[in-house]
Amino acid sequence: MTINRRAFLSASAALAGTMAVPRLGAAADTIKLGSILDTSGIFDAYGKPMDMAMRLAVKEINDAGGLNGQQIEIVSYDTQSDMALYTQFGQQLVRRDKADIVHGGILSASREAIRQTMRKAKTLYFYNVLYEGGVCDRNIFINGVTPAQQVEALVPFAMERAGGNKVYILAADYNYGQITANWIQKYVEENGGEVVAVDFFPLDVADFGSTIAKIQGAAPDLVIAPLVGGAHLSFFRQWAAAGMKDKIPLASTTMGVGNEHKVLTPEEGNGIMVAYNYSQELDTPANKAFKEAWAEAYGDSSAIHEIAVSNYQGVKMWAEAVKKAGSTDRDAVIAALETGLSIDGPAGTVTVDPKTHHATLDVHLMVVEDQGMNVVETLPQRPPIDTQAVCDLVANPDDNKQYEIKI
Amino acid sequence: MDLAAVILVEIVYAIASLVLISAGLAIVFGMMKVINLAHGEFMMLGGYVTITAVKAGVNIFLAMILIAPLVVGAIGLIVERLVIRHLYGRLVDTMLATWGLSLFFVGGVTMIFGNTTTGISTPIPGFPIGGYQVNGYNFFIILVSIILVIAMYAVLKGTRIGLIARGTMQRADMAAALGYSPDRVYMATFFVGSALSGLAGAVLAPLVGLVPSSGGAYIAKAFITVIAGGPALVAGLLSSAGFFGLVNQAFAFALSPVVGEVALLISAVILLRVLPQGITTRFFRGRL
Numbered sequence: 001m002t003i004n005r006r007a008f009l010s011a012s013a014a015l016a017g018t019m020a021v022p023r024l025g026a027a028a029d030t031i032k033l034g035s036i037l038d039t040s041g042i043f044d045a046y047g048k049p050m051d052m053a054m055r056l057a058v059k060e061i062n063d064a065g066g067l068n069g070q071q072i073e074i075v076s077y078d079t080q081s082d083m084a085l086y087t088q089f090g091q092q093l094v095r096r097d098k099a100d101i102v103h104g105g106i107l108s109a110s111r112e113a114i115r116q117t118m119r120k121a122k123t124l125y126f127y128n129v130l131y132e133g134g135v136c137d138r139n140i141f142i143n144g145v146t147p148a149q150q151v152e153a154l155v156p157f158a159m160e161r162a163g164g165n166k167v168y169i170l171a172a173d174y175n176y177g178q179i180t181a182n183w184i185q186k187y188v189e190e191n192g193g194e195v196v197a198v199d200f201f202p203l204d205v206a207d208f209g210s211t212i213a214k215i216q217g218a219a220p221d222l223v224i225a226p227l228v229g230g231a232h233l234s235f236f237r238q239w240a241a242a243g244m245k246d247k248i249p250l251a252s253t254t255m256g257v258g259n260e261h262k263v264l265t266p267e268e269g270n271g272i273m274v275a276y277n278y279s280q281e282l283d284t285p286a287n288k289a290f291k292e293a294w295a296e297a298y299g300d301s302s303a304i305h306e307i308a309v310s311n312y313q314g315v316k317m318w319a320e321a322v323k324k325a326g327s328t329d330r331d332a333v334i335a336a337l338e339t340g341l342s343i344d345g346p347a348g349t350v351t352v353d354p355k356t357h358h359a360t361l362d363v364h365l366m367v368v369e370d371q372g373m374n375v376v377e378t379l380p381q382r383p384p385i386d387t388q389a390v391c392d393l394v395a396n397p398d399d400n401k402q403y404e405i406k407i
Numbered sequence: 408m409d410l411a412a413v414i415l416v417e418i419v420y421a422i423a424s425l426v427l428i429s430a431g432l433a434i435v436f437g438m439m440k441v442i443n444l445a446h447g448e449f450m451m452l453g454g455y456v457t458i459t460a461v462k463a464g465v466n467i468f469l470a471m472i473l474i475a476p477l478v479v480g481a482i483g484l485i486v487e488r489l490v491i492r493h494l495y496g497r498l499v500d501t502m503l504a505t506w507g508l509s510l511f512f513v514g515g516v517t518m519i520f521g522n523t524t525t526g527i528s529t530p531i532p533g534f535p536i537g538g539y540q541v542n543g544y545n546f547f548i549i550l551v552s553i554i555l556v557i558a559m560y561a562v563l564k565g566t567r568i569g570l571i572a573r574g575t576m577q578r579a580d581m582a583a584a585l586g587y588s589p590d591r592v593y594m595a596t597f598f599v600g601s602a603l604s605g606l607a608g609a610v611l612a613p614l615v616g617l618v619p620s621s622g623g624a625y626i627a628k629a630f631i632t633v634i635a636g637g638p639a640l641v642a643g644l645l646s647s648a649g650f651f652g653l654v655n656q657a658f659a660f661a662l663s664p665v666v667g668e669v670a671l672l673i674s675a676v677i678l679l680r681v682l683p684q685g686i687t688t689r690f691f692r693g694r695l
Contacts, residue, residue, distance in 0.1 A: 040522040042618055048523075173665070199663055204624065206615045209420060209542065210659040210667065213413045216539045230524035233616040237526065241614070242542040243533025263616075265528045 030073040031066075031328050033058060033315075034099030034123075036089050036114065038106055041081025042203070042230040045258035046106050049308035050128075051076065054103060056297050057315035067322045075099055083109050090114035094121035100328040101126065103314055106307070107228070108132060108176040112402070115140060119400065124330045128314030129307045130257060130276070132179035133358075133384065134403040136391035139330075141337060141357045143314040143350060144307065145277050147183035147405075148386035149363050150253060153379055154275035155187040155224070157365045158251035161273060164221020165193035170211065170235065172228040172254075173200035180226045180253055182405045183386070196220050206231040208238045215248070226253040233260055240268040249273065259305040261368045272368040277361050278309040278347035279373040290346035313345035317352065317359075338394075349381065356391045358384035409537030414660055416536070420545040422652030423552035424611065426644060428625050429632040430555055431604030433644050437633050438576050439596055441491060442502040446629055447622025448512035449601050453479045453608025454617045455516060458527055467530045467613075472551075475609030476602040483601020487594055495593060509622065516619040524616040544613065551610055555603070560641045564695050572596055631675045637685020642694040646686045651675065 035054050038047035058072050066072060075097045077089035086105065093099045094117060102118055103126045105111040111127050118125035119139040126141050133146035159165060167188045171177035177200060185195045196218045199211060215223060227235055236255065239245060251273040255261065261269045280291070280301070290312075291301040318333070320343050325332035342351040348362040360383045366373040390403040428450070435443045443449075453475040460470035486508060494501045531543035563569035572592055575582040579589040607625075615621065632651060636643025654674045659667030682689055 040517075041620075042524065044523055200665070202665060205664060205668075206624065207664070209417050209545065210656060210664055212542070213410075213417055213539065214660065216413070217410055230616040230618055233524060233526070234614060237528060237616075238542060238614060241529040241531075241533055241544055243535070243540040247540060263524065263526065268528055 029070055031070050031101075031322070032097060032099045033072050033074050034093040034097060034102040034104070035074060035076040036079060036086065036093065036102065036104035037076070038081040038110075039078045043081040043106055043258075045230065045260070045263075046129075046305075046307055047078075047081075049259070049303045049305050050104075050106070050311040052294075052298055052303065053308040053312040054315055056294060057312045057319075059297065060293070061315075061319050067319055067328075068326060079110065083107070083113055086110045086113040087117070090117040094118065094123045099123060101318055101333075103128060103311065103318070105129065107174070109174050111135075112175070116400075122330055124318075124333055126314045126318055128310040130253075130310065132176050132183070133386045134179070134390060134405070136356065136387065136393065136399045136401060136403060138334065138357065138393050138397050138399070141314070141317070141352065141359075143317060143359045143361075144310045145361065145363060145382075146358060146384045146386050147180060147187075147253075149361070149382040149384060150275045151180065151183045152187050153363055153365060153382070154251060154253065154273065155184060155193075156191045157275065157377070158222055158224065158249065158273045159188070159191055159193055162222035162249040162251075165191075166196050166218075166220040166222070167193050168196055168215050168218055168220035168223045169198040170215075170223065170225045170227060171198065171200050172226060172232060173202045174228075176228065177226050179404055184224050184226070184253075186405065201227065201232065203229050204231050206234040208235045211235075212238060212242050212244060216244070220248060222249050222251060224251045224253070225255065228254055233263065236260070236264055236272070237268055240264075245271065256368065256373055257306045259303065261373065262302065262371050264371075266370045269368045269371065273366070274368065274373060275363055275365050276306045276373070277363060278304075278306050279364055279366055279375055280304055281366075281372050281374055282347065282364070284346075284348070286344060286348070287346045309345065309347050313343065313347065313350050316343050316345060317341065317350060351381075353384055353388065355394055356384055356387040357393060358387050360384070409539050412536050413539045413541060414656070416541055416545060417660070418653055418656040419549055421656045422648050423549040425628065425632050425648035425652050426552045426556060427548065427607040427610060429629045429636075429644055429648060430559065431600045431602075431607060432629045433633050433636070433640055434596060434603065435600035436630070437636070437638075437640055437643070438572070439495075439593065439600070440498060440576075441495070441597070442498060442505065443600075444502055444505040444626065445486075445509040445512060445622075446505075446604055447624070447626035448509045449479055449483065449604035449622075450608030450611070450625050451516065451617070451619065451622040452482060452512060453605030454612035454615075454621065455520060455525075456605065457609040457612045458525055458617065461527050467527070471609040471612070472606070476606040479605025479608070480598045480602030483604075484594065484598045486601070487597040491597060492590065492593065513619045513622070520619065522619055524618050526616045527613050529613040548610060551606075555606075556641060556645065560695060563640065628671075631672075635675055635678050635682075635685055637682070637687035639687035639691055639694050642691040643685060643687040646691065647678075650678070650686070 039051050079085040128143040130144040171181040295301040321333045321336040325336040337352045338354040351360045363379045363382050364375045365377040432446045456475040456478045457470045460474050529544040533540050575592040632647050636647040655667045655671040658670035
C-alpha cells in the first residue's frame, strides 16, 4: 500500500475522531479541578508537598464517593518556578481545559499573574498560601494566614523573647516581601520598638556576607527575615556560620513554610521564632489522623508543611461548598462559601470570612527545635482583621484590587 | 576600627571567591580559547560531588579538596575526548557545544538528585573580630584562593610541564615539531581546568543552597573576570578579580548587595570600553 497525502489525512482524521469521542463522554460526569503549582525549580520545596496534599485531598473525596455523585479529575500544571508560565498555564486551564475550579499559585507574584485571568473567565480560584493580605476580589478565596493573623502575633512574641526593641528587617524583593516588611514595621512601632533598617534581596541572591556585617554594625536586638526560596536559605546558613545565631535572635515569617527547618541542621535552625497555622508537632487527633493518611499515601509524612496543609484545607473547603451548593456552578459555590462555611482541618477549624473571602483560623507561636517547630502558645480563631479593615465584598461585590498597607 | 577590619575581610573574601570562580575558566578559555559555557555546571557538579561524598561519610575537607576536583576533572576529560577535541580553534562552535553540555548536565543532575535545594553546613565556626562576628569559612576560601594562585603561577612559570603547556597553546605546530603531542597537552590542560572548576564549586557549596541550575549564577561573573583580565593568565585574574571584588563590596556596604552586583556589571562595561583587550594589555604587560 502506498501512502499518499489524501490517505494519510483521512486516516489521521479518523484516528483523531476516535480519540476525541471517549474524552467528550468522560468530561460530562467528572469535575475538573485545575492545579497550578511550582513542582520543580527553586520553589519546589513549597510546591511539591502542596501538590501531594491536593492529590491526597482529592483522593479522599473521590474514595468517599465524590461530590454530588461526580468524581473529581485533576488537571495539573508544573510552572517550574517560572512566573511567565503561570500566565500561559492559567489561560490553558480556563480556555482549553475548562476547569471548574482552580487551586494554586505559590508566590504572590504568581497569584497576581493568574488572578485576573480567572476572574475574567468566571472560574472560581482558591489561593491557599500564607501571604501579605489585602486581596479583595469576589472570585478568589484565600486560606492562608495574613499579616494581622501572623505578624501581629509574632512581633511582640519575638520582641519579648529577644528582650529589646531595635529590629532589623531582611525581606525578599517582590510584592510579598515589600508589603510584609511594612506590616512588620507597623507592628514593631505599635509595640514600642524601632526598625533600624530594612534590606531587600532579589530571589536569586545567595551571598549575605556584607549584610551580616552590616547587621552587626547596626546592632539590633532582633532580626526578622521574610526571605523566600532556596537561594535565600543561604542567609540562615551563613548567619549560623558567622556565629551570629546565639548573639542576635532571629524570627521569620516564612522560614519553615517550605520545611526549611528540616534542610537546616539543628545548629543552624534552633531558636528561630515563627508563627504559623500548622506545625507537624501539633498534638491533636486531627493532625495525627492527617499524618497517618499522608504516610499511607506517600510512605512518609515528613514532607508536610504549612502551605501543603493550607492547600489541603482549601480543597476540602471547596468540596464542602460544592456539596452544600449541590453543583459546581461558580455563583452557587460562592454563595455556599459566603454563608461562613467551616471545616475542621489538620490545623484546626477554618472558617470562611464572608466579607473578605479570607479565612479565620488558629495561629501558633513556635520556636524551631531540633528540626521541629515546638508550639509555645496557641492563639485560637484569629480573623483576618487587616483585610477586613479595607475590604467588604458584601457591600462592594465588584471590588477587584489588592489593598496595600500605608506607613 | 572593628568595622573596617570586617569590611576588609569581606572585600578580600569577595576577591578570593572571584579568583576561585574564574580560575578554571581562565585556563580553559584564557589559555585554550575554548568558550566553556558549561563552566558553571562544572562548578555545580563539584558541589554535588562534595555533598554526596559528605553524606556518604567522607571527611568534608577531603571531599572538597581532593574528591570533587578529581571527579569533575575526570568528567572534563571525558567531555574533552568526546566533544571538545574536535573543536579546537573553532571558537563559536565550542560555545554552542558547551552550551549543549551545560543543558545536559543540568538535566542529568536534575534526574539523579531532583530539582530541589540541597546543602551542607560549613565546617568552620565563626569567630569574633572586636565586637563583630565573622564567618570563619571565609578565611578558608581566602586561603584556598591564595594557594591556588601561587600553585598556578609556580607550575606555569617554574616547571617544564607549565612551559610545554604554554608553548603548545601559543604555537601547537612548533610544539609538535619539538616532539610534544599537542593532543595530549590539550587533554591534560582541559583536565586541570575542569578540576579547578570542580574545586571552586566544592569549596563554595557549604555557603549556598545548591540546585541543578546553580551554575548559571557563576557563569557571568567568571567570564567577566577572565575577559576583563586580558591575556596574562595569573596577573589578569588577580587584577580583574581585585578590581571587581572591591567595587562590588564597596557598593554592597555603602548601599545594598543588589547595588553591589549592579555596580560590578556597570564597572565591567566601562572597563571593557576603556580597555577592550583587558587590563593586562595596559598594565602588567608581558607578565604571566
